[in-house]
Amino acid sequence: MLSTITLTINGTQHEIAVQPGELLRTALRRLRIFSLKHGDETGESGSDAILLTRTPDAPESYRLVNSGVLLASQADAASVITLEGLEEENEEGSERSRTELLSPRLSALQQQFIECGAIQCGYCTPAQLLAAQHLLDKDPRPGEAAVREAIAGVLCRCTGYLKPVQAILRAAAQLQGETPPAPQIDVRDAPATGEWPASDQPPANGWHDGGPDTQTQTRIVPVTVAPPRTQVVNKPEPKVDAVKLAKGRPVFADDVELPGMLYAGLLTSPVAHARILSIDTADALALPGVHAVQTYADLPRVIYASGGQSYPQPPPYDQVCLDSKVRYVGDRVATVAAETPELVQEALERIKVEYEELPAIFSSDDATRDGAPVIHDETDAQMIHDARRNVAVKLLVDHNDVDTALESAHFVFESEYRVHQVQQASIEPHIVITYWDEDDRLVIRTSTQVPFHVRRMIAPLLGLPVRRIRVLKPRIGGGFGGKQEMLIEDLCAHLTIETGRPVKFEYTRQMEFSSARTRHPQRLRFRSGVDAGGKLVGMEVRVVADTGAYGTHGLTVQMVTGFRALSTYWLPAARFDCDVVYTNKPVPGAFRGYGAPQALFGLEQHMEEMALAFGMDPVEFKRINWVKEGQSLPMAVAMGEGREGFPQTVESSGLAECVEAGAASIGWDRRHDPVWKAPPDRPHIRRGIGLAICMHGTGIAGLDMGAASIKLNDDGSFNLLVGATDLGTGSDTVLAQIAAEALGVPLEQILIYSSDTDFTPFDTGAYASSTTYISGGAVLKAAEDVSLQIRRHAAAHLFEGVDADQLWLENQKVLAPGGKAVSLEKVALHSIHQEEQHQIMATASHMSYVSPPPFAAQYAALEVDTETGQVTVEKVVMAVDCGIAINPVTASGQVEGGMTQALGYALCEEMPYDENGRLQISRFGDYRILAANEIPELDTILVQTYEPTGPFGAKAIAEIPMDGMAPAIASAIFDATGVRIREIPFTPERVWRALKSEKK
């Protein structure tokens, strides 16, 4: 029953008709207040925060509250302020004034958020800004603790909060009339090492370099040269999308309203393993306003794999849109499309399903046991390694003879580790809107990392040719791999096909946990041997990985596990033996790091344990064994990533410098200070410091391809079209910087757009740390092509007797020797309108047969409460060699956010199940994402090397921050207590039990 409430929104009074159960958030969004975001249903995300008061005459009475846990009716007669209300020049409601449209004005907070790089995906930014504004209104000179407390209720999965906190403090200073200095990023160039020393010579850099074979060969490696004379690259340019995100503009998938749009919902399985005997949808369909209910009986049965990966999809193919069997609690059963979300819910609750429950498997250890229930017993699944034993994928890769190598080793060590299941947990849930356009083409507006893969993969499921499908990727509210999957687009599209109506489908937070993707849990067993000098002679890694109910990324993630485990240290012989098994649990997939964090947790502890058992300093042991410049990566050839591998040689590495810089920052010497380690006034506290080194990849060699188009406009600006997808990482900015540098223009002259499968060229999408390197390579090529065309046209028509090769672009001009210059605008106008008219534009593609590794050292300093097992991390440091940082601000933001996610992986994030396979968490809070007021000190150091194969010397940075934090914390706990814990997360009880058992 509708009632009418009166609500003053940003100073304007509104009469709004609302249902009794309608949320204030949805009521406000109906009024186009799009800065409020849906992050969850229980208030913990805080992305729906507003300022609210019932006594607007008292401005101090406004309070920050979550509009998603307030009924709209509760706000009757109240006054609310949203981010839109902070626009000083608003004239009416949320409409922007002419002045604002022509020249957007920014508040001090917005300016500082942009300048500090405090905005990544931007989904939580409006709420953070509102919380910050409210703080500054009350306390114009807050301290850092007050700032952290003020934004503690707005979860951010991207930034690690450091830059938002800096931005708020700086805005406060600015508002007090101060001029804060430019934000500092610690960027240093690794020292040039010149020729590689022979193994019997003292190392040039003071480290004891070592390693077999290729290391002893003299070689010349171009290292450590920051790009000379760059104007845009390697500069802390503000993000190109920052203004619209800082203003909370409608840029996300959900921020549109289509006439006649229906809402979709998904009925999920309440049981872990069952056949569906019957589904009765009659009651649901009988509800007025329900337009479609779909079950397995309604959809064509087309086998597919949902992982967003290049053609052909890596096996196994073990999914269909809707099946007659369910394989985990949360699996798909039926969908509904109806006029309102409430009707959708009612319809879902009216569907009657009769299940024949089957025995289920919840542990990878049980999956392959004799007599275990078979999870994929369907006859039409394809390329499952051994369905009867629940083995989705089997990997067995050898490099040389590891058995012989270990037999002949001076010392052999074996150890085992376990890593658990966690979730990407982007604050924006999965969301898609599908509709038919005026040409009867299906448009899919979706929050995806892989728009081109989605288009290709969904076509056969819908029975439509690719040409009739258009995928639009708006801004994405975080992905972290979770959106490298065609997860819900097919279900929504089927409903649009049946109803002919636009349909919106968005996961709830509970469904995100139960029915989206996660990180693969693994059991990893390492066996390694060394010679008498401590050099590794061989390593074998056996992994049993749990891929849940479906294979999706099971093959490729585990390939990366093997590659990282067996390439970070140089190995004459290696073996990777891996079973990827099915269980009746929610499905793992891609998650930032993609198998590397699992590998590194085991590897780094194994190396440390082995060193101690061998009688060597662990850091020294790692140092003599880690892979170095000029060395090959033999497992790259042996493994590839699910297909053919290609030879790789390390061309750049600043790892030694990273270890050194990180040690200084963390205070490594404190490990030898007994008073620091065991503070006398706190007898139950022990402190420790740990180190892990990491090596990652930069794209998938021989596979990833990105393309870019650049077009010159009349005024000398350029349109840059890319298929790459910026998840909030800043890749649009980085790609635009590369184009700007190559075209001699400031960043604002590059108008980047991504991505739309109709208009932008192909890109594999945002994964595998590939965008800067692969897509950036394409941008650079296209820019160089456009530059050549500009110079040729100018040489032919605007410069007399000058060859195009003698011209260059700089400062928005074409310059010639002797000082003659013509503006790009003049070249553009001339080439388009006056003579030899043509459009100067170019499209280029880029792929690479090499994947240059970034390197890093990650440190953690912490204290362990020996009575309770509680671990409190004091400081974490990451010194990282990402080649040349195209944008040091966005690069350091990636590190801070990644380290914070990695802390969660190590300490508190987990997906616990009951004995029936039901998740025991369904909300943020229980699934603990670190908040702003509990983050340890973060220090990021960018140690620059020059990667000769990368655009302007760049390598990747997005994923490597995930890799080393858990082993660094394990190492620090060991340093503090002498107790080795080989399983994460380090929850208080796990640590307590380990300490107890050690005492025994």
Add this chain to the structure above:
Amino acid sequence: MAILAEYHRPKTLEHALELLADRKSKRIPLAGGTDLVGALETRQRRDVDGVIDLAGLDLSFIQRLDSSLHVGSMTTLSELAEHPVCNDLAGGILPVTARFEGPPNLRNAATIGGLVALAEPDSELFAALLALNASVVTVDVDGMESHTQLDDFAGSSPRPSHGRTLITEIRLPLCHAAAGHARIARTPMDRCIVAAVVVVAGEGESSRQKSASTDDNFDSARSALCGLGPRPQLADRPLVPRGDFKGSAEYRLAMAEVVGKRALAAAMGAHQLSGNGSDFRC
């Protein structure tokens, strides 16, 4: 999605109680909504047809009367934590523990009445109220006001079939006291696995002090625990811990002793440091 047929915002307590007593519809009280609205939205609660919003009942107040503090049930946790008297009471144990109920945007909406009604097992503020010997004032459909010690108050997540009374006030004795608090959690601001609050009566006070509303005695050290059983409890009650993914029953039981000792030591330390506890006289 929340499926509700009714929303009511009565202006008088009598009307609210009438609505509550009317069994034709399954109605429950709505305080701040931070728990209930989410539970409705996620369909965790499907037993509700309508809500009775208590916001119009003038139950948001904090008053010092004689030797006790009267806190209206619709007072938000932020209002409670920011009140000067609460900042002084037992060394500010209320604001300290309120922080662990959630971040500011939740504390700005969540109410003390809702917190008491829910009695969540890991509520440290509830434990603090127990240690401070709080009592609960309720009014039933006949207008009868009742005072119950919080420890004896059988509040739990309201059910439509239970709804014949409303919490109107929480009362706290303003005693000369110091407090200590200790907790274990996965992260510094996570809800606790186990926590303890101890309140020690101040110097010059009798170790037997009156509570705000009854003649019950207030021991010199009053200790409360949360994270052990289905709701926070006084430490001298039988401990029957329940385990979950954050901590097993065995762990929680072992930790109860640790945090209990630490909280007591902190309270005694605070007591000695201040010399006279907080500045109240009963």
